[in-house]
Amino acid sequence: MSGIETRCVQGGYTPGNGEPRQIPIIQSTTFKYDTSEDMGKLFDLQAEGYFYSRLQNPTCDTVAARICSLEGGSAAMLTGSGQAANFYAVFNIANAGDHVVASSAIYGGTYNLFAVTMKKMGIDFTFVSPDCTEAELDAAFRPNTKALFGETIANPALCVLDIEMFAKAAHRHGVPLIVDNTFATPVNCRPFEWGADIVTHSTTKYMDGHGSAVGGCIVDSGRFDWDAYAEKYPGLTTPDESYHGIIYTRQFGREKAFITKATSQLMRDLGSVQSPQSAFLLGLGLESLHVRMERHCASAQAVAEFLSGHEKITWVRYCGLKGDPYYARAQKYLPKGSCGVVSFGVRGGRKAAETFMKHLKVAAIETHVADARTCCLHPASATHRQMSDEELTAAGVSPDLVRLSVGLESLEDLIADLDQALSAV
Numbered sequence: 001m002s003g004i005e006t007r008c009v010q011g012g013y014t015p016g017n018g019e020p021r022q023i024p025i026i027q028s029t030t031f032k033y034d035t036s037e038d039m040g041k042l043f044d045l046q047a048e049g050y051f052y053s054r055l056q057n058p059t060c061d062t063v064a065a066r067i068c069s070l071e072g073g074s075a076a077m078l079t080g081s082g083q084a085a086n087f088y089a090v091f092n093i094a095n096a097g098d099h100v101v102a103s104s105a106i107y108g109g110t111y112n113l114f115a116v117t118m119k120k121m122g123i124d125f126t127f128v129s130p131d132c133t134e135a136e137l138d139a140a141f142r143p144n145t146k147a148l149f150g151e152t153i154a155n156p157a158l159c160v161l162d163i164e165m166f167a168k169a170a171h172r173h174g175v176p177l178i179v180d181n182t183f184a185t186p187v188n189c190r191p192f193e194w195g196a197d198i199v200t201h202s203t204t205k206y207m208d209g210h211g212s213a214v215g216g217c218i219v220d221s222g223r224f225d226w227d228a229y230a231e232k233y234p235g236l237t238t239p240d241e242s243y244h245g246i247i248y249t250r251q252f253g254r255e256k257a258f259i260t261k262a263t264s265q266l267m268r269d270l271g272s273v274q275s276p277q278s279a280f281l282l283g284l285g286l287e288s289l290h291v292r293m294e295r296h297c298a299s300a301q302a303v304a305e306f307l308s309g310h311e312k313i314t315w316v317r318y319c320g321l322k323g324d325p326y327y328a329r330a331q332k333y334l335p336k337g338s339c340g341v342v343s344f345g346v347r348g349g350r351k352a353a354e355t356f357m358k359h360l361k362v363a364a365i366e367t368h369v370a371d372a373r374t375c376c377l378h379p380a381s382a383t384h385r386q387m388s389d390e391e392l393t394a395a396g397v398s399p400d401l402v403r404l405s406v407g408l409e410s411l412e413d414l415i416a417d418l419d420q421a422l423s424a425v
C-alpha cells in the first residue's frame, strides 16, 4: 500500500472474510482469558494482546496503525490529547535533571507544558529561534540534553521548521528530533523523510477535522539507535524492574522500543488514553484527510492572495505567498501545500480588528483551528485580552493580528464574508 490516499482510506485495517468493513468500536475496558497463565504472559510483556484499555485498546491501536502508515513509521500509539502526546514523547526519554532543546515557535499549550509544568518536574528547556543558525542551535545543547523539539508549521506563528537542519543538529548531539506535525499532516509533509525520529500530532485538528474529538498520537520512525547512546537513555536500554527486568530495546528492537515503553509505563501510570469512540471518529476523519487538506490549502491560498491585495489589510502571513519569509522553506518541505491557517493584520489595530470580527457571518469566532468550518480568532480581544499592546507585540502577537482557519465552505462565500466585514471597518 504505497499511495498516501490509499493509506488514508484503508491503512491499518484489513478485514478478513465476513468481518466488518468499518473499524469496529471495541467499547470494552477489559478482556477475558481462559487461564491466569495466559494473562500473566501479557502482564510480563511476553505475549501480545489486550488486558486493560488504559494501556491498549484494539480500536485505538487500529487507528494508530493508520497514522503510523501515513507517517511511514514503525510503531504508534494514540493519546487522549495532543498535549498528552507531546508530554509522553518527551517524558518517555527525559527525566528530572535532564534538558531538552525546543523551537520557540510552538503552540502556546506546548510552551506552557515545557516551560512551566515539565520545568516543575525538573526537566530544563532551552528555546531557540526556528530561524537560528547551525552554530546557535549547536550552542543550545548540553551534555544532559535528551531531545530536540519543533513544529513543522508553528501554531500560531506559521513559521516553517528547517526539519533537515534540525535533524542533523539533533544527530550530531546524539539525540532524537521530535516534530509536532499537526498543522501539515502527513498528507503534506512526512518529517521522517527529512530525518526526524519521532512525530507527534494533535489529532483534534485536521486529522479529526470536524471538531468532534480531542485526541493525540505519537509515531516512532524506529530509526533512532538508543543503544548507541545507551548511557543517555537508561529507561530504554537497562532493565525495567516493573516488568521483571525486561530491556525495551532488546525485547522489542529499535522499531518498537519507544512506543512499547510509553504504553507500558506512561499509559499504565498516568492514563490519558483516547476513548475507542473518539478513535473511531478519528479513523473516519482520516479517510477524507487527503481530500480535505487539498481544499483547505487551495482555499487558504486564495484567501491569502485576496487579503494581500486588500486596502484594509496591512500584512498577511501564509507560507504559500511568494513574499512570505517561509515561502522557500515551504517549497522544499510542503510542495503540495501547507495548511488552511492564515494570519493577517487589520488596518487600524486592535479596535479595527474587533469591528471586523463582529461583522463576520460565515466565519465563526472560536479558539479552534483546522476544522471543516471556517473559524477566526482575534487574540488581543480574546485569548490574550489581559495583555497591553506592548506586551502583545513582545509576545509576537500584534494587537491587529487575526488568525483565520479556512474551512471547506464555498470560496466565493468566504471571500464575500471577509470583504463585507472589512468594509465595516
Ligand SMILES: *Cc1c(COP(=O)(O)O)cnc(C)c1O
Pocket (backbone or CB within 6 Å): 081, 082, 083, 084, 107, 109, 110, 151, 155, 180, 182, 183, 201, 202, 203, 204, 205, 214, 215, 216
Ligand atoms: C492544538 C495543538 C496541540 C495540543 O493539542 P490538544 O489536542 O488540544 O491537546 C499541540 N500542538 C499543536 C501544533 C496544536 O495545534
